[in-house]
Amino acid sequence: MSRETDDLADVAEPDEDLEDLALEDDYALNPDFVSDVADALERGDADRLRELLGALHPADVADLMGFLSAGDREDLIPHLDPETLAEILSELDTEIREEVLEHVPSATLAKAIGEMESDDAADVVDDLEADKRAEVMAAIPEVERAAIETTLAYEDETAGRLMQREVVAAPQFWTVGQAIDHFRREAEDLPELFFDIYVVDPAYKPVGAVPVSHLLRVGRQTPLAQIMEPVNEIDATLDQEEVAYIFDKYHLISAPVVDNDGRLVGQITVDDIVSVIQEESEEDILALAGVSDAGRDAGVGDIVRSRLPWLVLNLATEAVAVQAINVFQDEIAKLVTLAILMPIVASVGGNAGTQALAVAVRALAARELTAANSLRIVSREVVVGVANGAVVGLIMALATWFFFHDLRLCVTIALALVVNVFIAALAGVLAPLTLDRFGRDPAVSSSVFVTFVTDLMGFLSFLGLASLILL
Template sequence: MVRETDDPELMEADEDLEDLALGEDYAFNPEFVRMVADALDRGDSERLRELLGALRAEDIADLMGFLSADDREELLPHLDPEVLGDVINELDTEIREDVLEHVSPAILAKALGEMDSDDAADVVDDLEEDKKAQVLAAMPEVERAAIETSLAYEDETAGRLMQREVVAAPQFWTVGQAIDHFRKEEDDLPELFFDVYVVDPSYKPVGAVPVSHLLRSRREIPLAQIMEQVTEIPVDMDQEEVAYIFDKYHLISAPVVEPGGRLVGQITVDDIVGVIQEEREEDILALAGVSDAGRDADVFGMVRSRLPWLLLNTLTAALAVSVIRAFEGQIVQLAVLAVLMPVVASLGGNAGTQTLAVAVRALASRELSAVNAVRTIGREALVGMVNGCALAVVTGLVLYLLFRDAGLSLAFGLALVINLFVASLAGALIPLALDRMGRDPAVSSVVFVTFVTDFTGFFAFLGLAALILL
């Protein structure tokens, strides 16, 4: 159990341990991790409580990532249900699955009872079916019903993201009536909320009163007079769309409604921060054709996620190499072509990747759509053309100084212009096309852009060299 105390001396000791635990960048110091592992090895419960008592739940979750599976199992009994729930909520997916296997259904049910309904539903969803049934059976009926309702919604939708605990008031109430009611029913209020949703008799939100406005207003003022317009979130909306709406309208919280418009929950900005982080990490990993490899990821799983893209890349590379085979005779006559052709392909690949990264980000942030697609593609193509011309002048001059062959410099320079132009077009068009087809443009765009730049680079340079030099 993590210790909580008001003793000044003990609090000072905790602060010293906290300074020892975390560096200025809030990363764990290796010495502190070794101290925890040593206390676990010795079975020193008192020392372990001191060390854990200096940490917040988020830090304990991070600490578990540096411990072995056996050490994590030994650590769990030292966390009370409230802290355990917060820790589980912050764990990496792979580590959380391991931890959940070693927590009894009764303890886990208590821990889930301390969590918001949306977080509790996420944890329950990770459980095996038999253990899920045991945990839900051990929970109070109200909490169990809230979790089961959340699990009924599709994954990665507003219904799964929302918390069912909301603060609502009828529109005919005054500020004073609302405040008095909330104070009287304080145990039923969410742990964290930013808005009071004003609802009509059918429980449909008609407005919202920020808590800051509520506290600044006179008691006799009706809520309907100070309420603001709300942006309703449909319960089946994709979480990526929800994050976009929060960012566009600078929301702190928003009501979630059923198809009929009835208020069923709320989404707060802390949930959206997690979604944005998750989506960003997915896009970054997808651009490289890999999936998330957590600290406890197994080798086979990592190989399985990466090998298919490498095999596809091998196929596209073989197609690009077929161009080299077609010009085999010219390469034999002029060996320098074999040295220079990878340079053309490499520079084109870099240019294509630059454009691709910009296009994928723009698609994810809704900055690129059918409305401005032609202008954006034209701009990227022009940038590729200008960059190609600039590189052609510089590299052409260097090649002439090295080989004293104007034809070789001309072929190389023209190939660069062509390849960078095509690379920029491909970097913008391919993710757009995949997005139109309903595919994730971040997942497979790199493979196709690389193929286009390699194929074009080899063909342009070797073809021009054959025409000009041979």
């Protein structure tokens, strides 16, 4: 994979040894290379900086920014020309990009934005403070400014914000030869990367698409209408998670975006969707744990504020759960062994609930779990819960016999594990299903609810059975 870049001014081809030093085998930045950059910044050695940065792909320079201190990032910015800056800004983490934008002069930033695709340009402008945004937008040519303003008019995390406005379109009466000749004449106005040519009617509504790979295989006199394929139109107001689902389901590389009247206004390509899938997956994982994203530069206060509410909620639910122990305190006083074994039942149930919850949330996100098959999935999880509970209960019963030699205690803990693992599996699938039914994110707060149910039922089932069987 090539990592050279041609957008750093006055930089010769990077030395192979320097490229080898920059990245390790897994494409992670070498700590020694990061140290070299920091040293060059401290010395103010501009020539060495250009040499080091010339060995990196813009995505690696963006990664490098995350490993540098805020002061070093500020010192590095003047060494980046607008073209290089344009490629780096679109790769930076949001938090770091906002910080970097504060230190880039408005004139330089306007030039960099002019080098970007419209979707990336809109993202950068959206991160600017109001005063600086006005300065930068005033310095951008009118056509590009209008495209950015139109993109920003759409809601965040919709297809309209995700799309790039640069598309390749042709009327349905053109031939392959006419299309190729036109695109060659207008090469400077074409998107940097495109996969399909959208065939449009007189109202500029897409009626089909011709993959570039197909276009190159047919004769010049072939009408586009004869070789075009159906397209999956994406409404500009559609949520980006829905867009990702459409791309995944139909194996799309690109898709046209249309407005409320069905007119072509842009396109979404698979590279944008990869970013969306990664973002959504990260959000779901973090939501399951009840935390928000903590970037490399996140402060302790911000992290505490994002996590503390869920811990407080968990504390409140556990306070309710332990009331089950209070109800059976006399039984525990009579048989101290119950206090020893009780946490095992709750812990195993918690793990079983987490397993079912993770599977259910993933299935909901992938549209594999819907109202049409929810009863079958819930029934399956119930059977799995009973089976797992029975096996774990048998193992724990044998261990209990080994340590305590009490048959009734063995039966008690085995039955308690069957009950709690069964309930945990049921809660793990029903909690996200219920949240989804009410239009809430199934990943958010499900884990707290499942933990509460498994702990409460673990205590109740074990102590309740113990009071019936042992006392």
